[in-house]
């Protein structure tokens with residue numbers, strides 16, 4: 577069986593981002609890479625959105641970028657600006673296509689469906705398959721989004737709605753998220769932060785229909801695309817193994833309080849590329865410990881007091897939006913962290929330290 581210098585297990589967001597980063601920096605001119613990916617074909621299956629706090633390789637896959645956003649709770653709306661860090665949405669279909677076209681040009685890159693097809697003894701492995709152990713106490717961000725098209729112009733595409741909590745909460749945390757791509761096209765998503773122990777919140781189609789028709793007052797629309805998913809708000813159980821680095825969700829690249837992962841994956845890819853010549857000895861890359869600590873407390877509050885969360889998110893954005901965005905994107909300094917912490921209900925968070 578053939579041997580390779582590097583193996584990437586999982587050709588999804590993290591696996592392909594890393595392969596692309598290595599390829600465009602000429603790190604695969606004299607090295608061989610095997611990518612293991614079981615899917616039969618690549619098609620659009622996700623929309624990755626984030627505040628652009630650092631540069632990345634995929635500006636040409638951005639479907640739309642916004643400089644204004646809103647957040648609302650029943651009876652209150654806050655309009656905010658994100659001029660410094662525009663919010664971008666990446667079309668995964670364009671992302672997969674761009675990367676695969678580039679990788680297929682390099683004769684040192686090979687594609688397999690199954691790890692058993694190759695010899696992995698002497699390779700350095702980058703693994704992006706998360707080990708998720710079933711635990712009914714785990715929190716998830718689970719959601720379903722539809723892209724809709726309306727005949728008449730309906731949306732203001734200069735502003736997106738990050739969170740609309742003016743909806744049924746079912747003793748949990750629930751909001752709608754709307755990304756207007758144009759005046760007559762938008763992604764509308766129903767999102768839950770919960771333990772997902774049963775299917776009682778998964779009547780997504782009804783939730784979306786009800787929101788569109790009764791809340792947005794939109795009766796006439798066509799659904800052109802649908803995506804459904806769940807992001808673990810806990811770290812997967814992947815072990816640290818010699819000659820292997822876990823990447824993507826498996827490598828702890830998800831910010832647990834928000835589910836944001838895409839830009840962390842890009843930063844991890846850059847880190848690996850910069851250290852690839854000495855990869856066996858490189859220090860583990862992780863989201864800064866202060867965010868891991870603060871997110872843990874935040875999720876304890878969310879778990880214990882779901883009814884308080886809409887106000888907590890709303891009040892968080894009363895700090896300067898630039899500061900909140902930096903905080904949620906792992907780029908805040910100590911003083912910015914403090915200004916966010918001061919917006920939180922202090923007693924609730926102090927108690928959460930001791931649960």
Ligand SMILES: Cc1cc2nc3c(=O)[nH]c(=O)nc-3n(C[C@H](O)[C@H](O)[C@H](O)COP(=O)(O)OP(=O)(O)OC[C@H]3O[C@@H](n4cnc5c(N)ncnc54)[C@H](O)[C@@H]3O)c2cc1C
Pocket residue numbers: 585586587588589590591612613614615621622623624625626691704705803804805806807823824825826835836837838839841
């Ligand atoms: C629908 C959806 C929307 C999301 N939206 C956002 C967003 O807006 N912003 C954001 O920052 N994050 C978002 N995320 C979170 C995160 O960015 C994505 O989950 C991202 O795809 C994670 O990348 P990954 O490489 O870790 O996992 P994946 O992209 O899922 O890649 C893992 C790959 O491994 C393959 N695989 C599975 N089993 C095996 C096996 N046994 N052997 C080999 N390969 C295998 C899979 O086919 C897949 O291609 C979203 C997640 C989902 C599910």
